[in-house]
Amino acid sequence: MEQPCFSANRNGTCAAATAPVAETLLTASLALLAALVILCSGRRTSAGAACRFLASLALMLFYPAVSYTLGSRLANDNVVWACFLLSCADTIFARAAVDLATQAVLLAQATQAVCVLLLALLPNATSLQPRLLILLLLPLCALSLAKLGARLRSVLSPSRDRALAADNWLVSSYMAHEYVRSVWDFDAGTMKGYRYVVTGEKDGDGGFAGYRLEVTDELVTVDRVWQQHDDDGGAMDDDDSSSRLKDLCLSFALFKLLRRRLTGDPLHERDDDRTLAFVRKGLAGGDDHERMFRVIEAELGFLSDLLYARYPSPQQSLAPETAVFLASMALGLSALFLFSSSSPAVLHNPHPQAANILLTRLVIALFLILELFHYSSALSLVYFSDWHKVKMFCRYVRKPSWILQRLLRLALMCRPSTRQHWSSNEIGQYSLLHACLRRTTGAARRSLPLPATVKRAIHRLVRSEWLSDLKYGDRTLQRHDMLHDFDWSTSRYRQYGAVGSILVWHIATTICAGAAGGCAGGSREVATTLSNYCAYLLQQAPELVTDHPYEARRLMEALQLRIRRFLAHNGCRSEGDMFDELPGFQPREAGDGGYEEDTIVADGIKLGCQISDEMPDEAARWDVLSEMWVELLLSAAPSGNVTGHVQRLATGCELVTQLWALLTHGGIVDRPKKPYYESTACADGGSDSDSDSC
Template sequence: MLLPYVLILAKMLLKYYAWYMARRSLALGSNPRLIVGYMEQLQDGVLNCTELVSEHVPPPLILMKEDTLLVEKQPHGYSLTRMNNNGLVTLDRVWQLNVTLKSGPTTQHKDLCLSFAMFKLLRCRFARYKVSEAIFAKANNFICHVLLEDSDDERVFGVIAHELSFLNDYYYTSLPVSYSKSWLPIVSTCISLLSIGYCLLVTNNFIMESQSSESEQITCSEFHCDPPYMPQGGSSLQFGALLFDQMSLSLLVALVVLVEAREIMSYICSNWTKVALTCHYVSHTSWQQSPVIRKCVGLLLRTRCKFMVHWEDKMNQSSILVLRPRRNLVALLRHLLHLPDQKKVPRPVKAAVVDAVRRYKRTGRQTNGATHMQLHVNNLLWTSQGTKGTADVILVCHVATSILEVRSRRQNKPLSNHEIAATHISQYCAYLDAYCPELLPDDAAWCRSLYKAVNKDAARVLRSDRVSPATPEAEDQQLVKLLSEQSKHHVLKDGAELGRLLTELPEGEEVAWKALAEFWSDTLVSVAAACDNIDEHAEAVARGGELVTLLWALLAHVGSVDDDTADAAATHGAPDAV
């Protein structure tokens, strides 16, 4: 019966050994220092690169096998002392293999390796390394070409989502430390299999013994029980049932088996395993020449598991002007618990924000929507009642977008892509103002108080004279009149005026929606670029990721994130825990 204790002790010792090695590893614990030093040498041309690096050819970004390098400590990181890096697996080697070897890793797993290399670059920012963007210029140029010029919008979101999943695993799970040595996942899987086998064997033996013996839990013979308690004419007293023992043991065994099975699946289906497998495939020529190994590698790379998905491709929604609240149970619970609504990110939203990133990359600033939008409402948006903050502008435009949505709803026609993008991003920005103001460039406390004041005033106005659904043709005019005359907050008044201008736009409603879609996508990208609050983005990654955090990570890789908030960080970086 010592086997279960031996297995438990072995698992504990293996976990401790993995953590200890990860702390000292150049691939995990000290990786940001190595990446910074490596990228500086790459920028200075110190490293011998066999391929000419351009926007079409990936730079030799590090993937794995950093522990094979010989390095020395420098003021701003590690420096490679030997330029022969044949043992190091870099992104360009994976790219070249995919071009020349049809049976190698597919394009999807090439993107996964790109996500892993980008994750290592992003960790330098999370470790508070203040480095010049010129060091990452080659990587940024290639990422811009792959994600912004030569791919679809779904691919952009997929690559960044995988990158944030690596980041979440590193900071909030114990999975990455198991890859400090290549044999650790194999040993851990073997221990889990032995634990499952032992549990099943013990359960089977217990059931077999219970079937071949008495079904009672306790049997008391006449030698152990006093006569008054013995039944007349009987030689023993039996009570209890083995069913209770079987049920408790079965539940315990089921729990252990599920935990161990989940750990095995986390290794098999993990993106870390897929990247490690791809790097081993690149490093070993014998693997590439073996049809059996190629088939097994391809099978493992194609495995999927839903519980390993980090980014669920959803965006939270919040609205100030709720004219027709939903009456189902889920909506009621969300209202009672003060939770935002959640919707899947539509394809038009992805297309709009990626286009906005492209515009931001070209111009370096927000375009504030189309020209006709600027002509009609620019003064109201940016200059009325003094200088406004981002939260003011978001809420004013959110109210105006809601009014235009009320107007277009009565036409009973399919929603255009511009309308879908504008309404979803509008409600997402309102959600940021209400629930995550730390991700906005304004003061968080001020944003919360502003949203509460505007929301309270809007609820008062709608309660006092609710917009009648019986006359939909005049519903938007009635709403504008109510907000203009009865609201006390300037945000609602400005929003009503802006909504009136949009509904009366001479170019038509579709032009207004196009202007709003560009305005909202540009605003969201500008918010992502302006807020470089590392701690808040880390918390967003921990709870499953936010759309604005995903855009912030993308902008960081294309060199378009404002670094003013990071000036206090030391150049040598802060400790990066494993």
């Protein structure tokens, strides 16, 4: 029987046979590592779904590939790249964590990586030169153990949750204080009377479970920031930079207010008269619709950084990160100069293979690049981010000086702000009817840049007096004196809340768009974009617009199945065929297998025909539809599902999440109740035959 390859009398033939395998496995590990460095080079939210999938796949395959590579007996000159490769894995695991559950899994993998590193090193310790072992490999193991210990402490420590709860308690107690609430002379346009705290909400000596506000110079509020700007003409030479700094402080104050919803703290300002005026005349005041969205995006960006930043908190010191970075760079650079073809004396093998030397250098180079990027990202978050700009501006508000003016101007010039790449400014699109056509299923789901016309339409309704009385489209119909004829379309399907109205109006809007000419481009763009976006939410994220997401998903599946069967039965192969055959749709009776989806399809077709008949002017028709969809979206945006919105922040900023935050600051945290009219009963019995009138 042949002796195994790892016997005491092993010869060079075995080593030669295993070398190509080890080099191949190492090359595959290097390819995965390079992919991770490239795919993880930006914020998670700046990448598309495909990039995030590829990054997750590479991360999933990287550790098994490294472990399998090290499973075979390593030659002496393999030990160096093995140790650096596992250190790269340790750094990758540190940057990939998103939430506590993911951190726990990746922490276990990192622990295994350190164990594999020790197991790879110990059997070869006796065959290595002491200089290589003491000066390079042992410090590298100690560095990996230090990283592991720091992450273990951060995962197991409850300090983050406690700090969040304590900070929210401070802000909530501050907002309930008489100093904040007893303000009757206010102006949302100039922020007069809006004492929303930016920084300095410290707890005085109020005793156990008490809160005593100390109004000192350290307390910086929104109205104080605006007053400071008016007193000295702004910290910047140009008004645009000064206004952006003020808005950044406003975003930070709103972030602190919104953060209370994570821990369920009360919103004491919800019923304050100033709250709704703040949104209507403050955030949405003036004609600049971009400012309203910019402030909310920056606010949600602060929240995303707090919850999902891969790097230390912007409020923490970088001293530990700096020490680890300097140690890693010293070890990596030392290895590059030490491990070369001109200095083989560090190994017992006086003739190391050229391929091993090249691969070792590649591993070390990737290790250095990874550590450099990891530290520079943490550095930019702490010192070049919007967090630091707010900190500097508040310091200037407390003690104005020309030095801080120069620093603020320099900070604004360094504008690779994390916020610019955090919001993708895209809006998802999904057309229910087009998705049911077999040949256009792929085109039915897509994303497109958020049009400026949509932002203007939302801004127009937010600043209007109708914001306080949204009702699933009823207020739009009331403004156009059409409520009596169309009230059935907004008040039915009470058990589904906004879902039933959204689906009926989505089908009707799709039918109107299929028969429309080239007029009313702006209004038509708003109506069709928001219609497809609401359908996209029901398809992809129903938890953001309804309290019963499972029922919404089942309803969407039933609608797709019913429409597909109808189109297939009538031989529809194109969009024109579909619009020609839809007027002939007949809902089934309950005894024949007909359910709610039949009634929704029939009502959507009926509504589309009624809109075309009663609004022959195409421009006026699309004006009504655009306003209708803005009100429908704003009616569905308030939600108590804070977890759903927060989880979506990990991959981007949905438009409905921005509206959810905006309405929260206006005191609108609950969806309006579904309206009910006596005429609804009449419509319930007439939907079967009215669709033929098209």
